[in-house]
Amino acid sequence: MTKKKIHIYTQYYFPISNACSNRVEKYILALKHNYDISVITWMPNYPTWIKNTEYKYKLFKREIGRFWENIIRTYELATKNEWSILRLLNYFSFMISSSIYWLFSQKPEKIIVTSPPLFTALSVLFLYKIRKIPYILEVRDLWPESVVALWYMKKKSLGYKLFSRLEKSLYQNADQIIWVTQWICSYIKELWIDNKKINLQYNVSKKLIWNNLQNPYLNLSEKISWKKIFLFAGNINEAYDFESAVIKIKEKSNLFFVFIWDGSMKNYLIEKTNGFNNILFLNRVSYKEVQNYIYYSQGIFIPLQNNDFFKWTFPVKWIEALVNNKEILFIGPEGEFSSCLEKYNKWEFKSEIMTYEYFQKHINWLIK
Numbered sequence: 079m080t081k082k083k084i085h086i087y088t089q090y091y092f093p094i095s096n097a098c099s100n101r102v103e104k105y106i107l108a109l110k111h112n113y114d115i116s117v118i119t120w121m122p123n124y125p126t127w128i129k130n131t132e133y134k135y136k137l138f139k140r141e142i143g144r145f146w147e148n149i150i151r152t153y154e155l156a157t158k159n160e161w162s163i164l165r166l167l168n169y170f171s172f173m174i175s176s177s178i179y180w181l182f183s184q185k186p187e188k189i190i191v192t193s194p195p196l197f198t199a200l201s202v203l204f205l206y207k208i209r210k211i212p213y214i215l216e217v218r219d220l221w222p223e224s225v226v227a228l229w230y231m232k233k234k235s236l237g238y239k240l241f242s243r244l245e246k247s248l249y250q251n252a253d254q255i256i257w258v259t260q261w262i263c264s265y266i267k268e269l270w271i272d273n274k275k276i277n278l279q280y281n282v283s284k285k286l287i288w289n290n291l292q293n294p295y296l297n298l299s300e301k302i303s304w305k306k307i308f309l310f311a312g313n314i315n316e317a318y319d320f321e322s323a324v325i326k327i328k329e330k331s332n333l334f335f336v337f338i339w340d341g342s343m344k345n346y347l348i349e350k351t352n353g354f355n356n357i358l359f360l361n362r363v364s365y366k367e368v369q370n371y372i373y374y375s376q377g378i379f380i381p382l383q384n385n386d387f388f389k390w391t392f393p394v395k396w397i398e399a400l401v402n403n404k405e406i407l408f409i410g411p412e413g414e415f416s417s418c419l420e421k422y423n424k425w426e427f428k429s430e431i432m433t434y435e436y437f438q439k440h441i442n443w444l445i446k
Contacts, residue, residue, distance in 0.1 A: 081114040083186040084445065089154070089172050089198045091119040092143065095365035096313075097218065097281070098192060104282060105190060106145050108438040109445065116148040116186070118176055123156035138179055150183075152176045169197035177201045181208070188253070188445065189213040196241060199248050212253040214444065217262055218281075220245075254444055259392045259414055277444060282437040283398040286373045293374045294367070295336075298358065305334040305356065308407055309375040311368045312395055314341035317388065322409050323381035324350045327357055330407075335379055338363060338371060372398055382410030389413025397432045 086105055090098040106115055121133040133139060133151065141149040154172035157164040180201065191213055193199040202213045232238065249255060249271045256279050257263045263276055295302060308330075314320070320343055327335050335357045337347070344359070351357050363371075372378070378399040382388050389411045396415060399406050408419055 081112065082188075083184070084109060084113040084115055085186040085189045086115065086117045087119075087176070087189055087191040087198060087202055088117065089120050089169070089195060091117055091149070093122055094124050095368075100365055101192060101216070101218070101281065103145075104434065104437060105441065106143075106147050108434075108441045110145055110147065112442060113187075113445070114148075115145075116150060117143065118150045118152065118179065120154050120172060121151045123154075127156045127158055129156055137175055150179060152179050169195050173197045173201045177204055180205050185209060185211060190216065192216040192218060193248075194219050196245065196248075200244060203244075203248050203251060206251055213251075214254045214256060215248060215252040216256040216258075217266070218258050220262060256444070261389070261414055277440075279437060279440055280392065280432045281397050282432050282434050283401040284434045286369055286398070286402050294371055295374055301355075301358065302334045305332060306376040306405075307334050307336060307374070308377040308379040308405075309336050309338070309371055310379045310381075311338040311371065312341075313339060314344045314347060316343065317383055317391075318343065319381050319383045319409060320347050320350070322384075323347070323379075326381065326407070326409060327351060327354060331356055333377075333407075334358070336360065336371070336375070338368060369398070372402065372404070375404065377405030377407055380406060380408045380410065380415075382408075384411045386411070391415065392418075401432055 086102055088098055088102050090096055091102050092099060102117065102119075106117070109115055121129055121136070121139065123129045123133075137153045139151045141151065143149045152172065153175040155164070155168050157168040176198075189202055189205070189211055191199050191202045193215065199215060202211075202215075205211050206213060249266055252275065254275045254277060255266060255271070256277050257266065258279065258281055260278065263278055266276055267273060295307060314337065324347070333356060337344075337357070338360045339362045348359060372395075378395065380396060382391065391413075392415050396406070398404075400418065406419055408416065410416070
């Protein structure tokens with residue numbers, strides 16, 4: 079029996095390890111037994127911003143992935159992950175090259191597209207209008223609202239009005255919409271979108287188990303002095319309140335803080351914590367290695383900006399902490415996550431909806 083073709087459309091996928099890439103991997107694992115999966119994605123260039131020889135001067139390149147999925151990589155202009163004109167050109171270049179591929183490729187049964195960036199989803203809207211391919215839109219973050227929250231765009235600007243109109247069109251034409259927080263659902267409903275096609279599916283995590291890997295903190299035992307270790311693993315950027323974080327790190331001298339990965343605010347944080355004896359910065363590691371650090375940490379550190387938009391943020395690293403019963407040191411606004419955290423601390427929080435097993439059943443049900 080021939081399997082139905084499902085295309086997953088994402089600007090970011092393996093070998094990069096970030097929230098988007100890891101989420102796409104979960105889609106593949108959940109669907110691969112019942113569907114023929116193809117992933118349309120970028121040509122890798124992170125962290126050097128230089129493409130390997132195999133990708134240079136090519137518009138498309140086909141590969142077979144780790145899970146036997148088909149990977150079609152399309153051209154993108156390699157630029158740094160900073161908000162600028164060049165970054166916009168990066169988005170547009172991938173949007174255009176992938177759209178060219180779509181126009182001449184075999185028509186799939188359905189497309190799953192994950193956003194942000196919004197430009198990726200706009201390609202699928204274009205395909206829907208031209209080729210009538212139904213799509214499921216996953217909304218992990220709101221554009222352009224998140225761009226406004228990070229002070230990159232003003233609500234009165236022409237760009238905001240244009241993106242808002244395109245955003246609403248994306249929601250209205252989607253076959254189904256998957257949202258990752260309750261607040262995003264409420265926001266979409268306010269746009270007069272049919273409630274029947276709006277579905278909650280949090281980011282998910284597996285229960286971490288001992289995997290024979292050495293405790294990554296053993297070599298740091300003298301520096302840590304057996305203090306409780308609180309881990310921050312993610313992109314150190316403007317979404318986080320590092321001024322408050324510095325104060326908290328200084329106050330909590332009985333704890334040891336480990337920061338993994340890089341970002342636009344990393345140098346600022348290193349400078350402000352110079353001389354502190356309870357903090358360590360590590361370079362980016364693979365997603366599996368991050369999970370190992372989480373397993374051997376006592377807690378997770380979350381210093382979020384006190385911004386109304388971030389009241390409803392719920393990243394996957396936090397869910398890994400909740401599912402794996404880690405302590406959580408949280409700085410940020412009262413909202414969806416703080417509400418879950420309050421229940422979690424009272425042993426009232428139910429994390430079944432955030433497990434991989436629930437995700438697998440839910441996604442297969444949505445595709446049918």
